[in-house]
Amino acid sequence: MxxxxxxxxxxxxxxxxxxxxxxxxxxxxxxxxxxxxxxxxxxxxxxxxxxxxxxxxxxxxxxxxxxxxxxxxxxxxxxxxxxxxxxxxxxxxxxxxxxxxxxxxxxxxxxxxxxxxxxxxxxxxxxPTGAVRRGLTHRKQWQAHWYKVMKAPLSTSDLSRIQPVAAASVDYRTLPKPWFERHSAFQYGGPSAAQVTLASFLADRGQAYHYSISQPLRAEQHCSRLSAYLAWGNLSLRECYQAAVKKRQESGWKRPMNAFLSRLHWHCHFIQKFESETAMQQVPLNRAYIDYPYRSDAQVELHLNAWKKGQTGYPMVDAAMRCLTQTGYINFRMRALLVSFLCHYLHIHWQHATTHLAALFLDFEPGIHYPQIQMQAGVIGTNTIRMYNPEKQAIEKDPTGQFIDRWVPELAALPLALKQAPYLMTAMEAQMYDFQLGEDYPLPIVDIDEYRPVARDTLHRIKKSSTAQKEAKRILARHVVSR
The missing domain is CATH 3.40.50.620 (HUPs)
Structure with a gap:
């Protein structure tokens, strides 16, 4: 046959x-x-x-x-x-x-x-996958191409015409048993679950999308939660785009749908960046940062393991890592916080984040993963360098402390200001709340002001160098979208 x-x-x-x-x-x-x-x-x-x-x-x-x-x-x-x-x-x-x-x-x-x-x-x-173009060396007319692809009719298969082939398949019982064990904390895979998730987002959850995406608890409910389904292709990007455009036209959801549509555009943009320069998996996109002087002292491994386990002594960092470990999901701002804390506050190489976070992200998408980690680490040289203060992020993005309560329950009995920054606890407060820092919750593994100025000054010095600026021009010429 x-x-x-x-x-x-x-x-x-x-x-x-x-x-x-x-x-x-x-x-x-x-x-x-x-x-x-x-x-x-x-x-x-x-x-x-x-x-x-x-x-x-x-x-x-x-x-x-x-x-x-x-x-x-x-x-x-x-x-x-x-x-x-x-x-x-x-x-x-x-x-x-x-x-x-x-x-x-x-x-x-x-x-x-x-x-x-x-x-x-x-x-x-x-x-092609979405609007990504293989081997592209520039972005001329890329945006026009993206819209053309997104607006094109969906490709519908006439399954009634399929001529089956009888073949031998792997006995599922021979595959690892954990692959078949249901974990309710993780999103369930498959097109059926994807369609239900998309429908619920467009029915009600998405109305608060544009002002909920930065707060981890609100994002859990009001973000689309479609990233894993897009990463594994349970939905096409075009299906999501056309459904969102229709929702914008038929409802008053202009701001949330515009915000969502812009992120669908970013989805292809970052994958295209990786497709056009796959060396990003191994080296910084901006080659001036290849020899960036990250730490190599004896405590690097200790600090790295504390970061991986959510035991850094900074509640918002630890809550984000524990949530990600247990559910496979965390919102974008918390992902940025995790990378920033590792690279800027611990001054540890961004490559240590790549495989660890990839293995935790249920929505791991290589083409988004590497450009995003390098951008958050500050080694692209064309973006604003953002260093996310973990205490400030706790105050702004978890104003009630509920996210910390859920994922760092050892701090739940403390008042809000202390659960956001327990290292500020006085001896009298420790006695009052029967709480011993270093026993009930880790002491901070570093002072947040120890490595931050080193990272800031080093990143800015390299960014201003002639090599980095020359590289930045190359990057902008190759990866910046032109209409």
Whole structure:
């Protein structure tokens, strides 16, 4: 039997899926395939929370495919070896997939697949992800292109025309058991959950979006909560864009929908930046910061571990890290705080944030992750350097102390001012509240004024250097959007 093969990666949906639509429309039997790759499963950027989300997504899709007598077939192994096995079993005529803006290792794998396809004379049709353009070296007319893509009709697959292929799949029982254990603290994967989340955002939650996004408790409720569904492709960006535009037209939600739409634009902007300069995974976008003098003393590992565990002695930092660890989600401002605290207040290299935070973010998207971490670390050289004071962030973004109460419960009995900054507690207050700093909650691992001026002065000195300014011009020419 000669077949088409649709290779699912970070596009786990049936709606607005051009590769699927075109494969079905060809009239040839079509095999739907997802492959777990051992080297990616063990990659430190990933955690079982990601594989669980993928399993949930595939099982949800397969429930939708059951009436059509087909499914996404799952395999576990090397992608090229599995393609060879499919080809020997069926004879692959054409392969259809979305382009993946992933890590350097997935890009290397795609090049191997391309070589295999060429050697076997098999056309591989790769379709853009969102409005991201592969190999782009400038942003001329990029914004016009983005709007053109977002406004284009959704690609609808006629599933009634699919010609099923009966194939062998991995027995789910052979995959790691934790991938199938439901964790209520995490968002559930799959297009069905994604559509419910989008609907609830546009029905009522999103009305307060524009003034809730910076406060972690309000963001949990009023942000879209679509980031994980976009990262794993349970929804397309175009579906979200068109639904938000429709909501703006039919309601009085102009400000919240404009704010949301601007962030959908940023989504593609940052992925495009990474796609155009994948070296960001290893070095700063602005090469002047390559030799930035981060700490290398004996306490770096101790401080790094305290940051990872949410035991820094700064409640807002610790609450954000513990929340992220337990739920896979934290709002944008708290993500910025975590990176800023590590790089500016602990003066530890931004690379120490990359894999740790990636493994915690349920919505880990490589193309957004690396540009954002470098921007928050201040090593881009074209943005305002922002150093988020953890005490100030606690006062402004958790004004009632409820977020700290939830995630740092050992401080819950203290009055608001002390739970936001327990290190200011006097001996009399410690006795009054029966609270011992260093026992009931950690002492601050550093004085926030110890490394901050060092980081500030060093970052600004490098930013003013001729090398950094030359690099900044290169970056602006390559990555700044022009209409």
């Amino acid at each position: 000669t077949i088409n093969l649709v290779w699912f990666k970070r596009d786990l949906r049936l709606s607005d899926h051009q590769p699927l639509a075109d494969a079905i429309a060809s009239g040839r039997p079509t095999l739907l395939w997802f492959n777990f790759e051992p080297w990616l499963v063990t990659d430190p950027h990933y955690d079982e929370r990601h594989w669980r989300f993928i399993v949930e997504s595939i099982r949800d899709i397969n429930r939708s495919l059951k009436p059509y007598n087909t499914q996404i077939y799952v395999t576990y192994g090397d992608a090229v070896e599995q393609l060879q096995a499919w080809h020997q079993q069926f004879t692959i005529a054409e392969i259809f997939s979305h382009q993946e803006v992933g890590l350097l290792n997935t890009f290397a794998r795609d090049k191997q697949v391309a070589q295999w396809c060429a050697s076997n004379n098999i056309p591989w049709h790769e379709y």
